Amino acid sequence: MPRLSRRRFLELLGQAGTLSALSLVLPPLARAADKPGAKASARVVIVGGGFGGATCAKYLRRFAPDIHVTLIERDTRFITCPFSNTVLGGLNDMDYISHDYSGLQEHYGIEVVHDSVTEVDAAAKRVSLTNGGKQQYDALVVSPGIDFRWDAIAGYDEKTAESVPHAWKAGTQTETLRRQLEAMPDGGVVIIAPPGNPFRCPPGPYERASMIAYYLKTTKPRSKLLILDAKDKFSKQPLFVQGWEALYPGMIEWIGGSDWGGIGRLDAANRTLYSTFDTPHKADVINLIPPQKAGAIAHAAGLVNADGWCPVDQRTFESTLHKDVYVIGDASVAGQMPKSGFAANSQGKVCAAALAAKFHAIDMPEPSYVNTCYSLVGPEYGISVAGVYRLVDGEIKSVEKSGGVSPIDADRQFRQTEARYAVGWYQSIVSDSFG
Amino acid sequence: MRPNQPVPIIGLVAVAALSWNPLQAETDPIELTRGAMLSNSCAACHGTDGNSPGEIPSIGGKSARFIETALQEYRSGKRTGTVMGRHASAYSDEEIRLIAEFFAHGK
């Protein structure tokens, strides 16, 4: 008997004008749609095509090809924050970190709509778009990433960020910061001011310091980089400090919040950051990363707690505030998992499994979650932190005696291999999420 | 490889057709098993179904025995790497077996 591809099979179906024994080609799960409680042709709408939303869309279609998935994403190109620090360091260009949605559309049959969701009507199970359109859903997944608390720092708002960039969402902000670094004189001062916890990508500011130091060392070696932190310690700190001493001796100075007092206000016109003690810190380039909260749509939809993040059932990622609405990625409160692209990808898969199980009325396997964050201290100097997580008493917790950071006593070869794997990780996660 | 299974065209099954999605996925569906749940986590580094597009070794399609042994040795410390020991230590024998089987079948 000849073998038929799905596409050919559909053509034949069309020609025959009949609707045939589809259950024979549907995967086991799709067949499960005949079970009591199962919902045939469920519609899932996903808001936000970043690491969380894109992965959830792809894996949902893989688990359950009978489910109709619509991904609503504002931008036609997704510019990743991961590896945006390498653009600042001059290792890669913007194209390297820009990706489109053709893979999700062509290979996975996901309907991609480029628009913004302005409103969620959880009672009517409907979202509204800026073009006036509406989309009905059986389940809604929200993965909007972060927004900034523009009221948190005196003298700093969205407009000011055009000249004092945060570059904590990749795109024009990344380009602005890169241009400022290029324009800076040799012997100049760069300030990076990271926020307190929790925030997107805990090791990110320190990888950024490393990549900027790499650029300065190779082009403007008399310059200095000052990290004025809100915190008194940070992710992978001993490893970063060790790497800075090895690669950029004397160039990077980090000062913890208690020591310098934290941010009092910004005088953007004079590129001066004042501490809470009113001590001025003047720089040629200031990269001010403000405190964060769940993306705006999560607030508009009433999905946030008093801290501005979205509480969820950590097994399925269903919101504890609205039924049939799921929140994944940076916006969610996900136990011990950090806010990372890797974590968002992992959560997207768990949420996809929960939705496939729900609509096919089968049991969801016990969830498993993973995170690994690579940081480049130099182009050939990588470090990592890894974690495997399970659900314990309703909370995502790190599995005991596993995970952790790269060894502090590793040799150059080890750091080189991890730098290579950092690049490999980026290639893999981009294709696993968008391809 | 399910989509290529022989397809007899018979009868009229309207209910099934209603659940058919016109936006058809080209890739293979995966069954929602515990093995898939555990293994999908590996894809962020090793690529979807273990097929890596870049610097990290592919594991898709390697024999179950090879993957199982490797994970066990990373866990015990007999095999050293960079990050794999930190991952492998989180999994039980049974979980390692499920992961090995998943990737051995090319998914």
Ligand SMILES: Cc1cc2nc3c(=O)[nH]c(=O)nc-3n(C[C@H](O)[C@H](O)[C@H](O)COP(=O)(O)OP(=O)(O)OC[C@H]3O[C@@H](n4cnc5c(N)ncnc54)[C@H](O)[C@@H]3O)c2cc1C
């Ligand atoms: C400098 C830097 C470096 C980083 N490096 C790493 C790293 O090496 N490894 C790592 O794992 N993570 C890294 N991260 C973290 C990573 O970028 C985030 O954790 C990840 O992007 C979170 O995924 P998400 O799906 O929650 O949000 P996002 O990826 O931000 O996606 C959200 C998407 O939703 C869209 N959207 C929002 N609201 C709407 C709306 N109303 N309608 C339509 N669309 C909407 C946005 O346009 C966006 O595309 C880094 C972050 C930074 C800032």
